[in-house]
Amino acid sequence: MDVPTYWDGGSQESVCDPSRPAWASYYSLGTAGHDFTFDFTASGTYRIYFYFMDNDRNDPQNDKGIYYLRTTAEVTVNDAARPSVTQIVNDAVAQCRQQTNDSEYDMALWLHDWTLDQLEYDHSLNWCSAESGLTRHQGTCESYQRIYSKLLDAAGIANGHITGNGHTWNAVKIDGKWCQMDLTWDDTSDNWYGDLDQRHLYFGLTDELMAIAHSDHTANYQKDDYVYRSTDLSNNYFVRNGKADEWAEKYADRFQQHPNAKEEIFSIDADNQSFPPSISGIQNGIVAYAMNHKEWKTDNAKVDLAAASNVIKESNSKWNARYDLKAQYKIAALEKIIDDGAYRVASSLDGGMAVSTSASGCSLSSGAGALTFERDAATGLYRISSGGALLTESGDRAVLAEADGSASQLWRVSACEGGYAIVSASGMALDDYAQSTAEGNRVWPYSPNGTAAQAWLLVKS
Structure with missing residues (x-):
């Protein structure tokens, strides 16, 4: 039979x-x-x-x-005391909608927890269906996967099933992003690993993190026709409830000393060295995600961080867990000093004399027109133009040149005694040569000295 x-x-x-x-x-x-x-x-x-x-x-x-x-x-x-699987599923989804805000994440989490409450794992490996899980309250991984899939279908949440290592689990699409869920491995009352909630360890993983638990999955997600590619942890349980940020914050002091020293590549030992690699690898992958999304700074520079979990198994009883990090440093954008627009740049020594620009060099002129200032959002520096060409630092001259995207065409504007200082990205100040206000007197980049020759009046046109 x-x-x-x-x-x-x-x-x-x-x-x-x-x-x-x-x-x-x-x-x-x-x-x-x-x-x-x-x-x-x-x-x-x-x-x-x-x-x-x-x-x-x-x-x-x-x-x-x-x-x-x-x-x-x-x-x-046909027995009211023994509802059908479909009826049980529909009743659960109706209850889920009443107790959640109807978001896909909250519904997926509620239905995950509800499923775990319905059945115990069948170690005899006999019962393997949604029927056995929902009415006999026991089943194998197939029961967990099938029940959760039926619930998600009824809730209108896209999902699929994945197999590997003689096991099966779910892929779930939340807010347009696929993630991995293993309800069988989440069904535990164990709490062996500090504040790591093992009942949700496999909720919302990437393919790479799920492959730590199920090695066959690496071959799954590398296939060209694989449709459940999961690369994002934004719907991970620990990311959504803030625990990942809390874990990442514990490393903040140890991390900060490396950017303060302007190190670009460095490593930090993980705190969960005693956890088996299958556990520490997943937790640290989640923590690395939180590290990468945390805002790090040193002095006035923003730090773009790339953190990766690295768990090395040296033997069955010895392993090493650490974070490998790469840092890139970006100067924070300066605050806005003046609004974008056209300004007459006059000498603080004689307001009747203003900067006149040309391709051969800048000079003072009583008939000088206005220059256009446009702030660069990324740096807070300004591009200064006239007739479409940009004021450019070129050797010991300030000249007009075609836009080339270089830092030589960016200028810092800051308040100073007597007016505003206009300083190139390389740190050279726009200077009235010899503090002369004569017609045609040279205007050039010179080392900042705080004199009136480097103070300019910006009169909006």
Whole structure:
């Protein structure tokens, strides 16, 4: 006989695993026969397939006998006390909608926790269906995966199932992003690893982190036709509840000493060295994500951080867990000093004389027009232009040139005694040569000295 199947209008499923010892006693009954008992626990239709075989079918004296007969016993259950799987699923989703804000993340989390409350793992490996999990309250990984998939389908959340290492789990699409969920491995009351909630360790992982637990999954997600690519941890349980940020913050002081020294590549030992690699690798991958999304600074520079978890297994009893980090330093944007617009740049020594620009060099002129100042949002420095060309530091001259994207065309504007200082990105101040206000006097980049020759009046045009 085959194991019973169950159907309630959805897809038909085997209630049990036919390879398990519980069914072996029905393979060969001899002439004694055998009583068969099966409990129907849900409304719906059950089918049991029986096969009768004549063991003497090869006997030449029995060549006209019937040696093979198949029959199906079909039982339909309609009992309000035993709701169907579909009814149980729909009731759970209705309750979920009442108790959540209807967001995909909150519903996926609620249904995850609800599923874990319904069943215990069947260590006999016999029960493997949604029917067994929801009505007999026991099942293998297939039960967990099937139940969660049915719940997500009913809630309108896209999902799929993945297999590897003789195991199966769910892929779930939350707010347009795929992530990995393993409810079987989350179904535990253990709390062995400090403040790491093991009941949600496998909720919202990337493919790479899930492959730490299930090595076959590496081959899964590297296939060209793999459709559940999970690369983002924004819907990870520990990221969403703030625990990942809390873990990352514990490393802040140890981290900060490296950017303060302007180190670009460095490593930090992880605090969970005693955790097995399968646990520390996942936790540290989540912490690295939080580190990468935390704002780090040193002096006035912003630090762009790339942190990666690195767990090295040296033997079955010895391993090393650390974070490998790369840092890039970016100067923070300066505060806005003046609004964008056209300004006449006059000498503080004589307001009638202003900067006149040309391709050959800048000079003072009583007839100088306005220059256009435009702030660069990334740096807070200004591009200063006239007629489409930009004021450019070129050797010991300040000239007009075509835009080339270089730092030589960026200028810092800051308040100073008597007006504003205009300083190039390289640190050279726009200077009135020899403090002369004569017509045509040279205006050039010179080392900052705080004199009136480097103070300019900006009169908005």
